[in-house]
Amino acid sequence: MREEVIMATIMVIDDDANIRAVLKYRFEKEHYTVHLARNGLEAVKEVDGQQPDLIILDMLMPEMDGIAFLEQLRGNPRTGSIPVIVLTTLRRGPQWQRTQHLGVEDWVVKPFSPRRLMERVREVLNGE
Numbered sequence: 001m002r003e004e005v006i007m008a009t010i011m012v013i014d015d016d017a018n019i020r021a022v023l024k025y026r027f028e029k030e031h032y033t034v035h036l037a038r039n040g041l042e043a044v045k046e047v048d049g050q051q052p053d054l055i056i057l058d059m060l061m062p063e064m065d066g067i068a069f070l071e072q073l074r075g076n077p078r079t080g081s082i083p084v085i086v087l088t089t090l091r092r093g094p095q096w097q098r099t100q101h102l103g104v105e106d107w108v109v110k111p112f113s114p115r116r117l118m119e120r121v122r123e124v125l126n127g128e
Contacts, residue, residue: 007030007031007032007125008032008033008052008053008054008125009032009033009034009035009050009051009052009053009054010027010032010033010034010035010052010053010054010055010056010121011034011035011036011037011043011046011047011050011052011054011055011056012024012027012034012035012036012037012055012056013036013037013038013039013040013042013043013055013056013057013058013061013066013069014038014056014057014058014061014087015038015039015058015060015061015062016058017038019058019087019110020036020038022114023056023114023117024036026114026117026118027118027121030118035050035052038061039061039062039063039064040061040063040064040065040066040068040069040072041063041064042063043055043064043069044064044069044072044073047073047079047082048076048078048079051078051079051082052082053082053083053125054082054083054084054085054121054124054125055073055082055083055084055085056084056085056087056117056121057069057070057084057085057086057087057104058086058087058088059086059088059089059090059095059099060088060089060090066086066088066095066099067095067098067099067102070084070099070102070104071102074102074103083105083124083125084099084103084104084105085104085105085106085107085108085117085120085121085124086099086104086106086107086108087108087110087112087117088107088108088109088110089109089110090109091109092107105124106120106124108120
């Protein structure tokens, strides 16, 4: 019998329940542990205690958007170095520039290829 090995912990922060469900399914299928948050405010409360290995972050969310979340994440010494991949409907513009200054690993525009996102997650987690 083959034992399943958990590879890493990923936090998905997105106000779209369908996106959260699809990503949770895809990541768990690849043996990742997945934590979900509906917005930046909810995520801030959990990320410090959860210490995920990677965060998938939407930009446009109620209560606390992606930029405000990133600023808090990067401002905390315990969470400041967690890699972040932005997953958003926004095209590159002022918010993209701001995320680059806050050190995100990638910017993926919705609609997106779950397979390509999975490849990018593996690359980031492997330090590529």
